[in-house]
Amino acid sequence: MHTKLTRLLISTALVTAATGVSAQDVTLTIESWRNDDLTLWQDVIIPAFEAQNPGIKVKFTPSAPAEYNAVLNSKLDAGSAGDLITCRPFDASLALFDDGKLADLTDLGGMANFSDVAKSAWQTDDGSATFCVPMASVIHGFIYNKDAFAEVGVEVPTTEDEFFAVLDAIEADGNYTPMAMGTNDQWEAATMGYNNIGPNYWKGEEGRLALIAGEQKLTDPQWVEPYATLARWGDYLGSGFEAQTYPDSQNIFTLGRAAIYPAGSWEITGFNAQADFEMGAFKPPVKAAGDTCYISDHTDIAMGLNAASPNAEAARTFLDWMGTSEFASIYANALPGFFSLSSHEIAMEDPLAQEFVSWRGDVRIDDPVDLPDPLARHPEPRKRDLGRLRRGDQGHQDARRSRCRIAGGPRQLVRAAAIV
């Protein structure tokens, strides 16, 4: 309590001091796990912002994705974290807000440019406070090798039967591994598999909300059936998929050795650079023709304000700017596959990205069901980490016993966002 008060006093004093000498430049530091985007921020986004806002300098300081949350938390505790904090969706950020580490941004002007669905990942459960400005979502689906499909003579499948028929045809043809996915890294099967095809079973948002409300359990048929379907994938993944890692899968597909890659739109940039064949994308197949198709539109990344930041005023200016169509357009085009969550109309040039985002028009959108690590024997049963899913406590416990089985092996479901 005492330290919090002191920190508050110091930050207030610093803010006053900063506004007092407005002639001096303010430097904002951004914490992020996206070290892949370092050049984009340095060369494009930050110069665009600084040109319009003289007096504010911005520094982008990413850390390693797998360590981001641990590092960020230590920095916040020690008071050495940057002014702007890149937010993971849902519980990781909600916990920070509950701890008073992130500032309330509900009244930020730029927030008006985001729909409620976009903001849902960074709001308190009752929706009364929003604490991060949504940046982008990624969409799950399948990427395929158009040349391979033409060679084998198959069409894009829309139902599950067609999907398996296509896999059989590619298998029979023998020139391609039907599908590139490994189970070595575990999160790969969870993200590319379960979160990808699952929404068609649990009816997307409807199922997710029922789960949170405790009306459904993770052991209910609609939550278990995707495992059975995934188990059938085992025959088409190529020999040794159990020891195949995520980079292995990416390489197998981009080298043209596999025909289908269960994916997310975040792969687009990398695949465009690696693959020299034409790629297309298709939605997760529905069970029967005519069923509504649900896709995972995975609210993935946002930006919040460190509550202890001495430069809150300047940081708010930056966050406000992130709500403009200018930022949305820069970001979406520089990183095809990371789709803007704002309500601005953004023109995107990448054909594959366009294909993914076009699904938003004709299917039901769904926030991903993030199955947190504790679903498998995760040794951190701290309530706040388990998050919303834990609310249906019993369901959670049971689900631990019904882990994803592929070809006889139970696979732990680990959250993907940490690596994406």
Place this chain on the structure above:
Amino acid sequence: MHRIRWHIVVFLAPAVLVYTAVMIFPLFNTLRLALYSEIENVRVFTGLANFRTLFGDPLWSEAFWNALGNNFWFFIIHMLVQNPIGILLAAILSHPRLRFAALYRSAIFVPTILSFVIVGFAWKLILSPIWGIAPNMLDAVGLGSWFQPWLGREGSALTTLALVSVWQFVGIPMMLIYAALLSIPEEILEAGEIDGITGAAAFWKLKLPLILPSIGIISVLTFVGNFNAFDLIYAAQGALAGPDFATDILGTFMYRTFFGFQLQLGDPHMGSAIATGMFAIILIGVCLYLFGIQTRMRRYEL
């Protein structure tokens, strides 16, 4: 009367100070840390609460027993494979008529000085079903169908890694036993020969009893090394010790808990509780050996 012998104090001081700073203090501080918890961002003394969570909460205890069980399996493989092979190699090497003994000795010992990271990555690549050379090598001798993605299967991943570790460290028992065998005086063996004990019988009846104390020491070293192991699993399978925690040992479990991984946040207090558990297990194991076995072991004056 008693003059303080200052030179002893002075000469001991550097070692004592450094050892205290980097070993003794951290050890006791870790034990202390295990008795605290962070509640509402404040560190509070909670006594044995962390241990109650570790052994009482099924989410934690299941992970702990799994890691402990895996650790024992890891140790058993070393005891059953590494040490007998080490003794066998030493026996062969100490044979007076073996040619190129120095060459074999060095070749077998070299992996020991390699970094865990290199060993982990190299074996991961060798055994990779996609890019590895193991499938092709087996194919070349007509055993291609024997190849399995061993590191990706729950049933075989831990054993595979244990064998990789054996491959890396078999040189150590070999060297220690080799040294012990060389220290056996010729007269004893010659006396045996006169009594008609030669060849294999000489090994079983004369040499083995004489090197038993060395084997005991090697077992203790293996035990301590295995229960502190972490690097190889981390390098080959990552901090999640997949598949499905099949290769999770106490070291990786402690690392994940203490430092955090992916979305799991680090918890130094629970991590310390696990580290304390590891310390206790090793302490008990070593004490059992010291008081239960070593004191009863017959020693021979050479």
